Amino acid sequence: MKKIVLFIVFIAFSSAVFCQEKPNSKLFLEQFKDLKGLYFEGKIIAGGKEGDGFTGEKLIMQVLSYEDRQVKIPFFVGENKSRTWILSYSNNVLELKHDHRHEDGTRDEITYYGGTATNSGSPTIQMFPADGETCQLIDYACQNVWWITMDGKKFSYNLRRIGSDRLFTVEFDLTKAIESDYKPW
Numbered sequence: 001m002k003k004i005v006l007f008i009v010f011i012a013f014s015s016a017v018f019c020q021e022k023p024n025s026k027l028f029l030e031q032f033k034d035l036k037g038l039y040f041e042g043k044i045i046a047g048g049k050e051g052d053g054f055t056g057e058k059l060i061m062q063v064l065s066y067e068d069r070q071v072k073i074p075f076f077v078g079e080n081k082s083r084t085w086i087l088s089y090s091n092n093v094l095e096l097k098h099d100h101r102h103e104d105g106t107r108d109e110i111t112y113y114g115g116t117a118t119n120s121g122s123p124t125i126q127m128f129p130a131d132g133e134t135c136q137l138i139d140y141a142c143q144n145v146w147w148i149t150m151d152g153k154k155f156s157y158n159l160r161r162i163g164s165d166r167l168f169t170v171e172f173d174l175t176k177a178i179e180s181d182y183k184p185w
Contacts, residue, residue: 023092023120031123031150032071032087035063039180040172045156047168053077054170060180061155061172072099074184075157075170081185082108085157087126087148093117096128096146101185113137115146125149150174 022030042059049055057078064084065072073085084099095116100108115128127147135142143162149155156171 024123025092025094025117025120025126026089027123028121028126028150029069029071029087029089029094031152032063032066032073035174036066038063038177039182040155040174040176041178042170042172045169045171047159047166053080054168059170059172060178060182061157062180062182064184074182076180076182076184081182084184085148086114092120094121094126094128095131096126096148103185105185110138113141115144124151 039060039062042061044054044059054077057080058076060076062074062076063071064074069089071087073087074081075083075085077083082101082103084101086097086099088095088097093116095114097112097114100111102108113130113134115131115134117126117128121127125147127145130142130144134144141161143164145160145162147158147160149158153173153175154171155174156169159168160166
């Protein structure tokens with residue numbers, strides 16, 4: 001009888017430990033914790049072209065805030081401080097939203113578009129196909145797939161529009177924080 005009780009306690013303990021493992025999406029999000037408040041300069045790796053509003057501009061990201069279930073990352077393009085990427089964690093998956101603002105801080109007409117991961121992804125990459133809200137807000141973005149990579153040394157934000165040649169990738173070196181006092185609008 002004693003052996004049976006010990007076996008049951010062992011199984012219960014093992015199950016509790018197994019259930020406490022973190023999903024990959026949570027591990028991915030936690031990588032931002034030590035970067036809170038830091039700024040990083042980026043460069044376009046794919047999709048840049050003259051006149052696109054990005055090429056030739058200084059590109060900076062900041063991990064503005066880190067909370068257990070949300071990270072806010074402003075993306076500054078030259079003097080334009082209107083963009084913030086928001087990663088939110090719920091039900092073991094991440095959601096990516098794009099918050100766009102005017103200089104006075106009011107919401108842009110086109111804002112909070114993005115997508116939700118279909119699974120927990122990996123600790124180094126998360127993919128976000130366009131969600132229904134995005135399809136209603138921006139019909140041509142319904143075919144968008146965004147993905148973010150993060151390996152502790154580099155962060156990349158990527159966009160691919162399925163069925164077109166639209167591809168955009170900006171990469172940031174996380175080993176070289178820069179000085180800045182930019183804040184989003």
